[in-house]
Amino acid sequence: MALKLVGLTGGVGSGKSTVARMFADLGVPVVDTDDVAHALTGPGGAAMPALAAAFGEAVRRADGALDRAAMRDRVFADPAARSRLEGILHPMILAESRARLAELSGPYAILVVPLLFETPAFLDDVATTLLVDADEAMQVARVVARSGLSPDAVRAIMAAQLPRDERRRRADAVIENNGDLAALALQVDAKHRYYLAKLATPAQ
Known part of the structure; x- marks a missing residue:
């Protein structure tokens, strides 16, 4: 980099x-990984197929985005679910963040x-x-x-x-x-x- x-x-x-x-x-x-995560879990986001497959359609809102409140309740009650969520999202957030950083210029x-x-x-x-x-x-x-x-x-x-x-x-x-x-x-x-x-x- x-x-x-x-x-x-x-x-x-x-x-x-x-x-x-x-x-x-x-x-x-600036690259903010929260912004990256929102893009990945928004309507049509690249992470949504894997998340729906892992957690069911109940975590997908009508517009296709992640139901953050439902997912937050799910992972706080279940450490294994939290690990599964992180296993899906973290590699994608890392890769997308690196891609965005590679395009930047500045001091x-x-x-x-x-x-x-x-x-x-x-x-x-x-x-x-x-x-x-x-x-x-x-x-x-x-x-x-x-x-x-x-x-x-x-x-x-x-x-x-x-x-x-x-x-x-x-x-x-x-x-x-x-x-x-x-x-x-x-x-x-x-x-x-x-x-x-x-x-x-x-x-x-």
């Missing part, structure tokens, strides 16, 4: 998408992977990791506000992810997202200048 990659990660509600947009506004190309690129530290194949692709971190109460409040899920449902999602302290231990760098957007933008700008100095691909 020509561009050096920064692996951007963080727990649910940490603010990964906001940070990714800030990097994009600074001219850094370096951001690859957004919510479960970066749990996914060795993605870790192998990145030059460095950047964690967006927030207090757990802040995470819960943000997800409840945007999704309508109950606080208990959000905490269940958080409990299924790598513990916050472990993410902080593994990350090469951390952006703290407990304040306002101005404070967040200052941190992103500082990281951008650092990555320009350390990772930028020399001009041809």
Whole structure:
């Protein structure tokens, strides 16, 4: 891969998408694996035949897209189902993300992977990791506000992810997202200048 990659990660509600947009506004190309997953599981998505075969037509909405709520309930109740889902989706997300990254140009690129530290194949692709971190109460409040899920449902999602302290231990760098957007933008700008100095691909 020509561009050096920064692996951007963080727990649910940490603010990964906001940070990714800030990097994009600074001219850094971004590939978000959540966007890739949505494309693969949308109407006519490449993953839908395999998912319907593995889990039945009940996980397919009338428009042909994945019924995310139904699938979320299924995998949270059944670890084997979660492993089966990941076995189908993860290789396809990896391949499509790599294809998108191969088409990009810029000083370096951001690859957004919510479960970066749990996914060795993605870790192998990145030059460095950047964690967006927030207090757990802040995470819960943000997800409840945007999704309508109950606080208990959000905490269940958080409990299924790598513990916050472990993410902080593994990350090469951390952006703290407990304040306002101005404070967040200052941190992103500082990281951008650092990555320009350390990772930028020399001009041809």
